[in-house]
Amino acid sequence: MLESRSITKKFGSKTAVDQVTVRFEPGHIYAVLGPNGSGKTTWMKMAAGLIKPTSGEVLFDGKPVNIESRKHIAYMSTEPYFYTWMTARDVGRYYEDFFEDFSYATYKRLLERMELTEDMKTSALSSGMMAKLKIAVTLARDAMVYMLDEPFNGIDLLARDEIRQTILERADESKVLLLSSHLVEEMEAIADKAVFIRKGQLVDQVDLEQLRTEKGISMADRYREIYGHEGAQA
Amino acid sequence: MIKLMKYEFRKTLFVKLIVLGAMALAEIAFLVGLWGDKERTLSLSILLLTFIALGGIMIIGLASVVILHRDVSTRQSYMLFMTPNSSTTILGAKLLENGLSIVMAGACFFALGALDITLLFAKMGQLEDLWQMIMSFLHSINQEITLDLPVMLSLMISILGNWISTVTAMYLGVVVANALLNGKRFSGFLSFIIIVILLWAVSWIQMQAADIKASIQTVFLIDAGIALLASLVMYIVTAQIMERKLSV
Amino acid sequence: MQYDPNRPIWLQVMTDLQTEIATGKRAPGSKLPGGRDLAMTYSINPNTAARVYQELEKEGLCETRRGLGTFVTENEQHIVSLREGMARQAVRDFLERMAVLGISPEQAVEMIRKQED
Numbered sequence: 001m002l003e004s005r006s007i008t009k010k011f012g013s014k015t016a017v018d019q020v021t022v023r024f025e026p027g028h029i030y031a032v033l034g035p036n037g038s039g040k041t042t043w044m045k046m047a048a049g050l051i052k053p054t055s056g057e058v059l060f061d062g063k064p065v066n067i068e069s070r071k072h073i074a075y076m077s078t079e080p081y082f083y084t085w086m087t088a089r090d091v092g093r094y095y096e097d098f099f100e101d102f103s104y105a106t107y108k109r110l111l112e113r114m115e116l117t118e119d120m121k122t123s124a125l126s127s128g129m130m131a132k133l134k135i136a137v138t139l140a141r142d143a144m145v146y147m148l149d150e151p152f153n154g155i156d157l158l159a160r161d162e163i164r165q166t167i168l169e170r171a172d173e174s175k176v177l178l179l180s181s182h183l184v185e186e187m188e189a190i191a192d193k194a195v196f197i198r199k200g201q202l203v204d205q206v207d208l209e210q211l212r213t214e215k216g217i218s219m220a221d222r223y224r225e226i227y228g229h230e231g232a233q234a
Numbered sequence: 235m236i237k238l239m240k241y242e243f244r245k246t247l248f249v250k251l252i253v254l255g256a257m258a259l260a261e262i263a264f265l266v267g268l269w270g271d272k273e274r275t276l277s278l279s280i281l282l283l284t285f286i287a288l289g290g291i292m293i294i295g296l297a298s299v300v301i302l303h304r305d306v307s308t309r310q311s312y313m314l315f316m317t318p319n320s321s322t323t324i325l326g327a328k329l330l331e332n333g334l335s336i337v338m339a340g341a342c343f344f345a346l347g348a349l350d351i352t353l354l355f356a357k358m359g360q361l362e363d364l365w366q367m368i369m370s371f372l373h374s375i376n377q378e379i380t381l382d383l384p385v386m387l388s389l390m391i392s393i394l395g396n397w398i399s400t401v402t403a404m405y406l407g408v409v410v411a412n413a414l415l416n417g418k419r420f421s422g423f424l425s426f427i428i429i430v431i432l433l434w435a436v437s438w439i440q441m442q443a444a445d446i447k448a449s450i451q452t453v454f455l456i457d458a459g460i461a462l463l464a465s466l467v468m469y470i471v472t473a474q475i476m477e478r479k480l481s482v
Numbered sequence: 483m484q485y486d487p488n489r490p491i492w493l494q495v496m497t498d499l500q501t502e503i504a505t506g507k508r509a510p511g512s513k514l515p516g517g518r519d520l521a522m523t524y525s526i527n528p529n530t531a532a533r534v535y536q537e538l539e540k541e542g543l544c545e546t547r548r549g550l551g552t553f554v555t556e557n558e559q560h561i562v563s564l565r566e567g568m569a570r571q572a573v574r575d576f577l578e579r580m581a582v583l584g585i586s587p588e589q590a591v592e593m594i595r596k597q598e599d
Contacts, residue, residue: 172528
């Protein structure tokens, strides 16, 4: 469904993503893991068509990502990106204007669930509220692929439960979900696959239940194995 | 496209309201000066009206360049580039919205100017005599020069057309700076050079065209046509660079 | 529910459901939540939830009726042996921990008696 073929992105002399070939299949929730600066975000932005790769390509349904694929790929970046004049209502209307798969009714329901109101100004939101707004508007789309970059960042414990529920509500056998987070524990139960990226390279892909059955270790344990002390800093 | 234009309009709304507000204030001052026979107010307001009309059109264009810069270099860019719209559409919406705004503002200011001049003449008959004197003086120097409505109108169209091509050149400069020279030293300076060269090229072509024997308003209109054609070419090039090279 | 991330999550959810079936909290023949609902209730991956039902079915503790959903078995015998199996497991776990403390099964039984008095 969504795959990259030896994709590379260089920023000047720095290689952010290095020859990554990876394939994501529908019906799974993937945890995309790696310390800060490992290239997760850059990979996602290339899949969203926001960043042009230096070489290689990202394919959606076998075709390179383009304008058409943006109709089916819902990307949520870590950083806030709404226009500063917007209220939560404006944000919803904007998505409604540009994404056929967006449902304002769902958006409204999600806002309520996240304890946000439509008249809130985005410029006045706390970082936690902004994070929730981004999730709500992204998950109010009925997309084929969701890529959520750090969905739990800056969000308190109780709201994290809400976000997990909302993510699970969206998951089904026809959809691909990618969650990148350094809060590995938050994803243990909702992800079923994990992809580990280190210094721009794909280092491991695992099935989480298989990992637990065969090795008796958690995703967090595998994370520690791979990144060692370097992971502890992230 | 219409939806994109709607948001482009919204982004520049504040600047436009300020220009319109300033224009309205100056016009009020003009009317007060005219009917209250306050000459100082009147002359000051005429100066202001002229200044705001020209400056306003410039500001509306410049504002859109600043917004384009923000839309390709900050996080805000995701708002545009995550939507299923090609760079051609995104840039086209910007250019069309801005071009229309410039033309509409120009038309408004032109109409207002015409109205104010009429009011002025009606109020002060001697001004009309003075105007006629200037006209006949100009006419005695050169038969070609007349300052009637068609000439004024085509001059206006030429000014607006040239300004739109300037804005388009600045669009190209901004996109080149962000898509091709990103992170390199002097990228701002280099793109400024590019803008200057482009504008110089456009005016060079206009100068060649100006040599043809034609009435002054035809020359103005050809000027505007060349400027708009150049805008179109620069727009296509800019959109292609965005589509192929721009990472936001 | 808190999970031990080192052990398969389907197993932990399955144990939870087994306990509910064994204790009668989920009555024989009662309808179990759909796969998606189970995933939501337990905050687990939908594939994990599907696995839970597969395993419960293998044990004969539930059955899926086409188009109707998944139901707790009406076979009382299965439920009785489930309860017995779980009880035996609890005893094994208990004795294992006692052994770690150097207490023999006989001593453990003695301690239980005293506890009851």
